[in-house]
Amino acid sequence: MRIVVMLLGLVLFCSPVKAETYRIATLDGITYADISAMVIKAYARLGHNATVINYPGERALFQSSQGIADAELVRTAIVGRLYPTLVRIPVPIDTARITAFMRKGLPPVRNWEDLLQYRIGVEIGFKSAEFYTRDMNVTAFSDRERMFRVLDAGRLDVVVVLRRIGDQVINRLNLQNVYASDPPLSVEPLYHYVHKKHETLVPELARVFTELLANGTFEKSKQAQQLTP
Known part of the structure; x- marks a missing residue:
């Protein structure tokens, strides 16, 4: 047994x-x-x-x-x-390279404080960007591509997204008036x-x-x- x-x-x-x-x-x-x-x-x-x-x-x-x-x-x-x-x-x-995508003609930004003077687009649910821009002039978007089109049209000054996401959107939409500010605003794991x-x-x-x-x-x-x- x-x-x-x-x-x-x-x-x-x-x-x-x-x-x-x-x-x-x-x-x-x-x-x-x-x-x-x-x-x-x-x-x-x-x-x-x-x-x-x-x-x-x-x-x-x-x-x-x-x-x-x-x-x-x-x-x-x-x-x-x-x-x-x-x-x-x-x-x-x-690694998240949180990057400011700017309208061409605007100078690159070096830190979050540099964004205070600008109209900013942030995607709803991107928590790091929401947190760092919480006291700024922010418009929240549920549609990422629409946010970039608004930036390209000059109705925003900057969009804050991950570098890999922003690069893909610019290429996919063939945007001509937007560039990635370098270095990134923040690099986070x-x-x-x-x-x-x-x-x-x-x-x-x-x-x-x-x-x-x-x-x-x-x-x-x-x-x-x-x-x-």
Whole structure:
């Protein structure tokens, strides 16, 4: 009897973790295709499935912070302070270059204080930009491309977005009157977040992210996405 019980315990101990499917919210899965691929791979390493779902910026945070979605693809550290139901995986997986895109003819800006004199466009749900420009002359937009068209038409002076996002919008819309001010206003690490109901995933995801970053898997994913037309 003792042998049977011991064998049963061994079987239970060695049984694989039940595969779960996790829904990951993001404000821009296309721009973050490289990060999406890495995060999906990390969940797969743990025996789980993951799917990345695009939402407008504010709605993405609503879905993840309320537990409707299971996780938030990538956000800056300020999101963890603003949304206590979201738990940060303590391994940065990319860098946010928060950049001022200016109308041509205006001088480049060096810091947030330089924006005080300008009419600023910010995308709703971009929490870092909302925080740093909270006492400024800001117009909030739910449509990113419309925001850039307004800037190009001269009805805004500056738009604050991530560099990779702004560059893609300018190229896609072929805007001629907008340029990226350099250096960026801020450079901040980007983190993956899970809803607190999945807090047990945090140490395992941290371990896998560290491995993927160390062995070059993430860099290969970035390069593959850059080569994709």
